[in-house]
Amino acid sequence: MNAQIQSVLRQVRTEFGTPSYVYFLDRMLSNIARVRDAFDGRFGISYAVKSNPNRELLKRFSSHVDTLDVSSGGELQRALDAGHPADRVTFSGPAKSREELELAVRVGCGEMVVESPNELDMLNELASASGVTMPIFLRINPATAPRHFGVNMAGKPSQFGIDEEDMPTVLGQLDTWPNLALRGFHIYSGTNCLNAEALAENFSIFIDLFTRFSEAADIHPHKLIFGSGFGIPYHDGDDTLDLAQVARLINPLIDDMRRNDRLADAKCMLEMGRYLIGPxxxxxxxxxxxxxxxxxxxxxxxxxxxxxxxxxxxxxxxxxxxxxxxxxxxxxxxxxxxxxxxxxxxxxxxxxxxxxxxxxxxxxxxxxxxxxxxxxxxxxxxxxxxxxxxxxxxxxxxxxxxxxxxxxxxxxxxxxxxxxxx
Ligand SMILES: Cc1ncc(COP(=O)(O)O)c(C=O)c1O
Structure with missing residues (x-):
């Protein structure tokens, strides 16, 4: 721990007492900038509110990130309370309630990440009742993910997203949901990975799925959301993720993806929390x-x-x-x-x-x-x-x-x- 951090922590203890969480804002903001720089404009940043939903943090992050990703009505409300515009909010989460979807429709949530056919039905019904069309992203649950992730959600029964195997059926029924406009896809299949090669391998799985399903749906996606899974060290012996190496491996994958006309203009997003603020x-x-x-x-x-x-x-x-x-x-x-x-x-x-x-x-x-x-x-x-x-x-x-x-x-x-x- 450097001397300045130690001295601030002591000051907080004296001024505010303990227990106290202490968040170093400038260092968090510089991590956001560092990630942007590493990928040289290839990715926008979506901050995962679940990683720390404190409203003051959201307020301070709002102009530094492209979107806030929320996973409940409460988080959506927090994002709005923090002055963040609803059209720059993505709303993911495997079991959104009717009330949460109603709130999202009412406030004009910009990007609904839909995780099941049931949710498609319910959201379509609410959008239709309000006379609006909601922009949606389908969350894909991949059949595989590389090793080295702290938690891996792919390739097993999961409440998250739509199984890769079921995607063709769902895409074939898109007409059933006329008040939903498919804008792109979302994948988040693993957390806390410290291995650059594994992250790149995972991104190439994402790109393959994004490409296949954009073709199957015959869309030119506006946006593709990469649930990044970038990890941080928690224990002695844990490596620190080599961000430069991650970017060296991933940047060519994105450049290659963009050679496909269908995906050339899709905005790519990194959805992440812990890597930006955890340390x-x-x-x-x-x-x-x-x-x-x-x-x-x-x-x-x-x-x-x-x-x-x-x-x-x-x-x-x-x-x-x-x-x-x-x-x-x-x-x-x-x-x-x-x-x-x-x-x-x-x-x-x-x-x-x-x-x-x-x-x-x-x-x-x-x-x-x-x-x-x-x-x-x-x-x-x-x-x-x-x-x-x-x-x-x-x-x-x-x-x-x-x-x-x-x-x-x-x-x-x-x-x-x-x-x-x-
Ligand atoms: C859908 C989704 N997005 C983003 C995140 C944020 O992950 P992290 O804080 O590890 O970057 C999570 C974490 O579980 C998640 O489930």
Whole structure:
């Protein structure tokens, strides 16, 4: 951790207390620019709101990305609240409810990513009732994906998208949905991949499917959405994705695709979240108690997996491994000791780290958990045991001038079905 980040994290701890998520905005924005540059204009960027839906972040990202990809009525509402125009929103998600589709039609959501024939029926009916035509993308569930993805959704029964094998049938029935206009295709078949060759291989599978199904539907697609799957390191020994290498492998594939007249003018999008923002967020938590138990040096923190399910190893991982963790109060040159870090929850599974070496960590000190910008708070069971909910702090750095703003959101602002609430 560099000295400036450490000093900002300490400042946040003092000003706002803990537990607090800290998001470094400038670094996130520069990642967006870096990805754009690497592909030299071949791709636009679609930010996956699910990776961090904080409204202030959405507001700040809005003019830096081409679209916001939302996956619920609540996320759509957040995008709108952040001032993002509805026509620059894509709406994916395997089980959109009637209410969510109604909202999308009412606000004029620009790009509906449709994931099943049922959804085609329902959306067509709602669009017809409102006298509009909705632009749609069909999400394809490929039959194959390369190895090396953290989670792989392809080639097995899945709730996501329309199986590649069923696409010809669905495309043959397009006339059944006269109020839907097919604008292109979408694929997202794997997450968190750190291997450039595997990402390129996956993109070539996408291009093959996009080409075949554009021909089958006899369209010149406006847009093709590549669910990117670019990963970030979470554990010791994980590689960092070599973005230059990814671009070297993928750029020629796109150039080649464009030689096909049918696909020449399609705008290509990278739909992604974690790669842009994950590394630039930290969860800062204080040590509220220390003890020794049967030979282990235990430090008990003021948040548990209620505040950060993924760092506690409970989101899609089979074996928990330590995340990047620093003692932000420690003298980095001090002798290191070995700790077990636990949260305050009344369950044995509330263990953040074991056999973790840190500079001496005492009651009152604070730690920071890295790689926490994406899938942090919004992916965590924050109501569990009614522990305090982490704050969220947005940091902007201009030379030596550091600004930390509390962007914590009220608890009771999730979008609810009209029939359900209050
Ligand atoms: C459809 C879709 N798009 C985008 C994403 C964002 O993925 P990531 O944050 O890993 O880039 C996901 C994550 O699961 C997804 O399911």
């Amino acid at each position: 630039e967020g930290y969860l800062v938590s204080s040590v509220i108690a220390q003890k020794r138990s049967r030979g282990k040096n235990i430090r008990l923190l003021d948040t548990g997996f209620n505040g950060h399910l993924a760092a506690w190893g409970m989101m899609g991982t089979i074996i928990r491994r330590n995340w990047p963790i620093w003692n932000i109060d420690g003298d980095m040159n001090a002798a290191r000791e070995t700790y077990m870090l636990t949260g305050p929850l009344c369950t044995t599974i509330d263990t953040l780290a074991d056999d973790l070496e840190l500079p001496k960590l005492s009651r009152g000190d604070a730690i920071a958990i890295g790689s926490s910008g994406a899938y942090g708070m919004s992916s965590s069971p924050i109501r569990f045991i009614s522990q305090p909910i982490p704050r969220e702090v947005l940091v902007t750095v201009d030379g030596l001038n550091v600004q930390c703003v509390d962007v914590t959101e009220p608890m009771r602002d999730v979008w609810m079905h009209e029939t359900q609430h209050v």
